[in-house]
Amino acid sequence: MKNSIKIIIGLALVGVAVAYMLLTPKGEINITKAATAHELNAGALYAAFSEDETAANAEYAGSVIEVKGILTAVEKNDTDQFQLSLDAEDDLGAVVCTLTQAPADLTNLEIGSSVTVKGICTGYLFDVVIDQAVLL
Amino acid sequence: MLEWASSIQAFPNQNYMSKLLLLPLVALTFACSLNAQETLVSRTSTTTFYSHAPLEDIEAVNNRTTAALNLEKGEIVVKMLIKHFEFENALMQEHFNENYMESETYPSALFKGTIVTENPIDINVDGDYEVEVKGTLTIHGVEQAHTGVATITVADRQVSGKTVFIARPKDFDIEIPTVVVRNIAEEIEVTTTLDFGSK
Numbered sequence: 001m002k003n004s005i006k007i008i009i010g011l012a013l014v015g016v017a018v019a020y021m022l023l024t025p026k027g028e029i030n031i032t033k034a035a036t037a038h039e040l041n042a043g044a045l046y047a048a049f050s051e052d053e054t055a056a057n058a059e060y061a062g063s064v065i066e067v068k069g070i071l072t073a074v075e076k077n078d079t080d081q082f083q084l085s086l087d088a089e090d091d092l093g094a095v096v097c098t099l100t101q102a103p104a105d106l107t108n109l110e111i112g113s114s115v116t117v118k119g120i121c122t123g124y125l126f127d128v129v130i131d132q133a134v135l136l
Numbered sequence: 137m138l139e140w141a142s143s144i145q146a147f148p149n150q151n152y153m154s155k156l157l158l159l160p161l162v163a164l165t166f167a168c169s170l171n172a173q174e175t176l177v178s179r180t181s182t183t184t185f186y187s188h189a190p191l192e193d194i195e196a197v198n199n200r201t202t203a204a205l206n207l208e209k210g211e212i213v214v215k216m217l218i219k220h221f222e223f224e225n226a227l228m229q230e231h232f233n234e235n236y237m238e239s240e241t242y243p244s245a246l247f248k249g250t251i252v253t254e255n256p257i258d259i260n261v262d263g264d265y266e267v268e269v270k271g272t273l274t275i276h277g278v279e280q281a282h283t284g285v286a287t288i289t290v291a292d293r294q295v296s297g298k299t300v301f302i303a304r305p306k307d308f309d310i311e312i313p314t315v316v317v318r319n320i321a322e323e324i325e326v327t328t329t330l331d332f333g334s335k
Contacts, residue, residue, distance in 0.1 A: 026230060062240030078180065078199060123217045123243030125202040126179065131219070 028100065031118055031134050034064045042069030042095040042128075046088030049124040060121040067095055067130060068116045074109055084109075084117060084135070085127075093126050097133040109135075175206045176295055176332040183216055183328045185303075187321040194228065194320065196221040203330045205295070207259065207288075210251040212269065214328060217244050236310050242277040249282070257288055264289050269299065278308040294333040301326055 038060060045067055048056040069086030072094060077083050082102055086095040097117040103109065119133030181201040187194040201216040218239035223229035233239040249271015251257075257265045265288040273282040286299035302323045305312055312320050 027226070057241075057243055061243045122219050125200075125215055125217060125244070126177070126204075129217060 028132055029064075029120075031064065031100065031120070031132050034118075036066050036118065037063040038065040040065070040067065042067050042086035043089035045121075046090055046093060046095055046128050049128050050090065050093070053124050057123060061123050063121055064118065065121050065130070066116055066118045066136065067097070068114065069095060071109060071111055071113055071115050073111070074106070082106075084115065084133070086115070086117070088128065093128070095130060096127040097130040100132050100134065103135050175204055177205075178203045178330055178332050181214070181328065181330045183214075183221075183326065185221075185327075186325045188325075189319050189321045191318045194223070196223045196229070196232070198222070201328065201330075203332075205297070205330070205332065207251075207257050207295070210253075212247075212249060212251060212271075214247045214330070215244055219243065236305070236312070237276060242275075246274040247271055247282065251286075251288070257290065259290060259293055259295070262291050273303075275303065275308040276310050280307055296332060297328075297330040299328050 045060070045065070048059065067086060069088070071084060072087045073083075073085035075083050075085070077098065082099040084097045084099065086097065088094045097119055109115070116136040117130060117133050118136050119130040122129040122131045179202050180199065181203050183198045183201045185196055198216050198221045200220045201214065203212065203214045205212045218237045219233055221229070221232065223232065249269055251267045251269055253265060253267040255265065257267075267286050267288055268283065269286050270283045271281075273280050282301070284299055284301040286297055288295065288297045303326050304323055305320070306322070
């Protein structure tokens with residue numbers, strides 16, 4: 001095979017690979033395997049957003065975090081995903097963690113128990129929002 | 137939606153405003169009847185946007201829009217997380233967050249303002265109340281004064297609301313690359329539907 005043909009084929013393969021990378025969504029990351037950027041309790045996380053949302057966004061938004069807190073509610077949202085609410089030590093809000101997958105066993109989840117959740121901090125509404133979460 | 141510019145100094149940050157509006161909610165949780173003094177809160181309202189461009193139409197939905205409304209004071213706050221907008225096309229959703237909205241830097245969109253109406257909304261009188269909303273709309277970290285119209289509906293003491301307005305990406309420093317300029321409209325139609333009847 002002539003070298004020029006090899007080069008053309010090589011460039012075509014690189015082009016296909018680049019196009020594939022650009023046109024394929026990255027999808028959700030594997031939270032369980034992802035490196036944790038921050039570990040803190042729910043009260044501290046909520047306080048950070050409540051006191052200075054801009055600074056807290058810069059610190060936590062988009063980051064994989066592990067949050068420890070007292071479980072105050074387990075609910076299903078409109079898309080049938082489980083949402084765990086952790087006590088934020090504030091009457092006005094909570095840390096709400098939306099689980100990517102339903103836990104295999106919910107019977108261990110007792111309101112009032114201490115749990116640790118790992119997920120991506122999406123931001124702050126009335127509550128601090130953790131998405132793509134898994135229960136540790 | 138709303139112009140809050142003149143009073144924004146009285147509420148130096150949005151967290152304070154949100155808390156201010158939410159304080160009566162604690163009491164509301166235990167209240168049996170609704171009155172106009174209470175702050176209504178929704179965590180499951182909806183915002184959609186629609187882009188009509190020569191090459192394609194794009195639509196996205198955010199079903200986790202939050203809002204707080206105090207009818208007596210005529211104050212309203214609507215806030216949503218950009219990452220909660222869902223597209224049919226996952227790649228489009230990814231580009232929206234990473235390339236245009238930079239949602240990890242600017243995670244939320246916020247409107248806060250006041251309702252202006254000559255006919256006060258009466259929680260005891262069913263009907264559609266056409267109102268003007270004035271305030272500040274913050275998208276992509278850019279604040280813009282915003283005035284629009286909305287309909288507040290009262291039915292069986294349940295309150296809902298709807299507003300439709302046009303947002304221009306360039307007004308919020310959202311750059312649309314030339315290569316996709318025929319895919320994304322210069323004017324985006326935004327519809328927010330608030331439902332204070334649940335949660």
